[in-house]
Amino acid sequence: MSEDTGRDMSEDPGKDQYTFANPAQQYPAIAPPEQHQEAPGLTEQMEPRPDIGESSYRGSGRLTGRKALITGADSGIGAAVALAFAREGADIALSYLPSEEADAQYVMALIEAAGRKAVPVPGDLTDPLYCRELVGAAINGLGGLDILVNNAGKQSFCERLEDLSDDQFDETFKTNVYAMFWITKEALPHLLPGSSIINTSSIEAYQPSPILLDYATTKASINAFSKGLAQQLAPRGIRVNAVAPGPIWTPLQPSGGQPTEALPTFGQSTPLGRAGQPAELAPAYVFLASAESSYVLGETLNVNGGMPSP
Ligand code: NAD
Numbered sequence: 001m002s003e004d005t006g007r008d009m010s011e012d013p014g015k016d017q018y019t020f021a022n023p024a025q026q027y028p029a030i031a032p033p034e035q036h037q038e039a040p041g042l043t044e045q046m047e048p049r050p051d052i053g054e055s056s057y058r059g060s061g062r063l064t065g066r067k068a069l070i071t072g073a074d075s076g077i078g079a080a081v082a083l084a085f086a087r088e089g090a091d092i093a094l095s096y097l098p099s100e101e102a103d104a105q106y107v108m109a110l111i112e113a114a115g116r117k118a119v120p121v122p123g124d125l126t127d128p129l130y131c132r133e134l135v136g137a138a139i140n141g142l143g144g145l146d147i148l149v150n151n152a153g154k155q156s157f158c159e160r161l162e163d164l165s166d167d168q169f170d171e172t173f174k175t176n177v178y179a180m181f182w183i184t185k186e187a188l189p190h191l192l193p194g195s196s197i198i199n200t201s202s203i204e205a206y207q208p209s210p211i212l213l214d215y216a217t218t219k220a221s222i223n224a225f226s227k228g229l230a231q232q233l234a235p236r237g238i239r240v241n242a243v244a245p246g247p248i249w250t251p252l253q254p255s256g257g258q259p260t261e262a263l264p265t266f267g268q269s270t271p272l273g274r275a276g277q278p279a280e281l282a283p284a285y286v287f288l289a290s291a292e293s294s295y296v297l298g299e300t301l302n303v304n305g306g307m308p309s310p
């Protein structure tokens with residue numbers, strides 16, 4: 001392996017996601033210090049800062065003129081997807097919690113720097129009224145909708161089932177499953193043939209951690225929902241797929257997603273030996289959103305550093 005294949009793209013603006021590299025070294029092998037924030041967490045308080053592709057993602061017109069609504073678009077995977085979609089030529093409506101305005105502003109500036117429109121629609125996805133208004137606001141702001149990314153998620157670890165409160169179980173399902181249902185239902189009448197729906201699942205759908213019972217159960221639900229809905233909507237020319245990330249360094253993890261003491265080794269047990277960066281997820285969403293994946297329906301695309309998955 002030449003020295004040139006070991007690199008950190010965030011520190012080398014000359015390189016992009018197409019540059020030949022050893023994937024084990026393409027992004028830094030992080031060992032984050034123990035840290036904690038209240039959920040949903042903010043990017044600027046993270047050490048190290050996640051890489052959403054600011055300096056590396058190169059667009060090539062794959063989503064020219066498309067109109068996308070992305071939930072959880074302020075940070076982590078959703079932010080990387082928003083940035084990539086914009087650089088591929090799409091306008092973006094962003095859903096996030098009002099407390100995440102600082103992260104959202106950062107992402108919106110990147111979208112606008114790419115010459116695309118950013119439509120902010122903050123609110124709480126556990127509220128069905130917001131979910132419905134979100135779709136209307138996105139369509140008004142974008143002048144239509146043809147990509148829906150249900151990506152927002154709640155993950156709060158809990159060691160013992162006896163300590164898993166009814167409220168948490170309810171909030172996890174509302175955020176991860178019900179909001180996907182409410183938003184998709186509201187959006188469907190507006191989606192023309194050619195539109196794409198992409199839901200964020202997880203490796204947890206197949207390899208549930210003992211401390212993430214509520215979360216893992218929602219992710220299995222998201223896979224089933226996506227595969228069933230894909231069949232229902234295929235005759236209408238609307239494709240539904242899912243992306244299932246492995247351990248990715250995002251605000252979700254230091255804000256109760258993992259025990260604090262687990263963070264220094266986060267992601268190191270994957271075959272690739274490191275955690276993933278949000279930037280590494282974006283190409284999967286771009287592929288599933290674009291017409292180039294026309295024959296891909298009901299698929300769960302695993303982006304997890306090599307953990308075996310069905
Ligand atoms: P993240 O914290 O950056 O993004 C999650 C987002 O969900 C937040 O930014 C927030 O805007 C949104 N959200 C949470 N509760 C909400 C609510 N009640 N109302 C409105 N928005 C709400 O973390 P991420 O890891 O990028 O998460 C994105 C998706 O990826 C989630 O579905 C998560 O389950 C999934 N995922 C993450 C990992 C990982 O290791 N980070 C692994 C597998 C799957």
Ligand code: MG
Nearest residue numbers: 040074075100
């Ligand atoms: Mg966030």
